[in-house]
Amino acid sequence: MTSPDGTATVIRTDGLTKVFGSVSAVVDLDLAVRSGDIYGFLGSNGSGKTTTVRCLLGLVLPTSGRVELFGQEMPKASGAVLERVGALVEGPAAYGHLSGLANLMLLDASGKTPAGPLGGGRRDRRDRASHALGLVGLQSVGRRPVRGYSLGMRQRLGLASAMLRQPELLILDEPTNGLDPSGIREIRELLGTLHDCGTTIFLSSHLLAEVEQLCTRIGLLDRGRLVLEQDLAVLRAPTGRVVIVTPEPHRAAALLGGAVEERDGERLVVRAGDPGDLNARLVGSGVVVRELGPERRSLEDVIDEHTSRRSQDEVAR
């Protein structure tokens, strides 16, 4: 399955709806994740992110609508399709009495043994498991029982098991939960490297900073509905306005006249084609300019614009 611009669509949902009892967790969701994307799936707590992820993986069966991974319908094709997918869903899980290495080997042995050039077969099971542990920085504790792991170590083990079979698609639900700042950076770099090697990444998160630094495309979920799906570069493109900070706002405003659209103390927002011309005009007239640059919207602004504000007493569903 390919989209009009020729890149393959890895995840596609058509009208995906999931109702639990009287609660609609996800309503009429149309997602499209292209091959090579790092797709940031954003939404506040209870907006339906995890339910969507579970539907993608065939854990939760949709009330209506279709889910396709690699162009094949889920959950019907899960046996073939999920071999190409690594996932972290709602936190890591492992058998506490076994070591990290034993957990990975057991998981590897549970399904089909991979074939192929990148280390297949039963005999390479231990190598695959220790390689995955090495990727996430757990090689030194891989032989200790998981019972004694910290939250961050368990999270890393969860990521290792998602990466165990070198999947083409990673579906990660809150991957940096419980990690310290340096751990978050390590994982971000690791995901970047995997992406460079051709892995498509679907990352669900409520951490804007994480998504802003890593993702190429975002989908925004609000109360079970997809309210925005766009390339991050488009969302953060210059708005055609220029922000000026000057100690002489009155003189600047008088000079620029109707082009000034907002004024807040020393800060002016001016509609202008080229920041360079604007700067030359101001300086030529002797106006002191402290800062000047094109206005860009932060992801936070974009999200505020598209989501309905939660009322005071409303709690996440």
Place this chain on the structure above:
Amino acid sequence: MNHVELTKLFGRRRTWVVILLLNLLPTIVAALLAWTGIAPRPGTGPAFLSAVMANGSLFAIAALAIVLPLFLPVSIAVVAGESVAGEAQAGTLRYLLVRPVGRTRLLVRKLAAITVFVLVAVLSVAGVGFLVGRLLLGNAPISGAVLSLSGSALTPGQVAWRSAAAIAFVTISMLGVASLALLLSTLTDSPQSATLGALAFLIGSSLLLTVDAARPLQPYLPTRYWLSFVDLYRDPMLWSNIERGIGLQLVYVAAFLGAAWANFTTRDVTS
């Protein structure tokens, strides 16, 4: 055949503790019998216990009769109730399913592992019972004849194959419990609830067997024919209850497993 579920089950210390405890009760009974020399009078107490003073080999069967009403079903309900619900509670179920392991396949593997556990449990009770009986109780030569429950003599060969049949019958009886606990295990994310649910069903069944007003129901209660394996030691053997017992258990096993499959393959995994 994939050995992962067997590795998981028998790689856990708890499984072996259960088997150890299961063998402890008959061993205590044998020790008390050997120490006091007071055997129940024929016709009272657990089956065969009156006969073991003369022939310790028979304690293998007596040990099965001792654990059958409660200990054996409890241990099997613990293991089978934990099978799917335990994975759900630990969160590992979702990772198994996205590995991917097909839901039907996972259920079949769990069932196979439970069946192996039932066999190991039954055989260990019979084996330990035999050893303990030989060591602590009557030490009659194995080659000697054994008195059947009807009073006639059985040759060692007859005793051996009847004991094998008894072990098979007990195993089939326990598969009914295992299937029920497996069904409940797919219905809840709490292994304790699944285990206790299965036990409640068995206790209910045992209770109804003692109520005369429940007589029309009794031929269909799962525990009705459990102890019928002693009929194998009559001369001639009394087959009617054995046959009914096997038929009834097979119906229960098929019904519970069918329901477990129907539920597990169509439910949302939200654990």
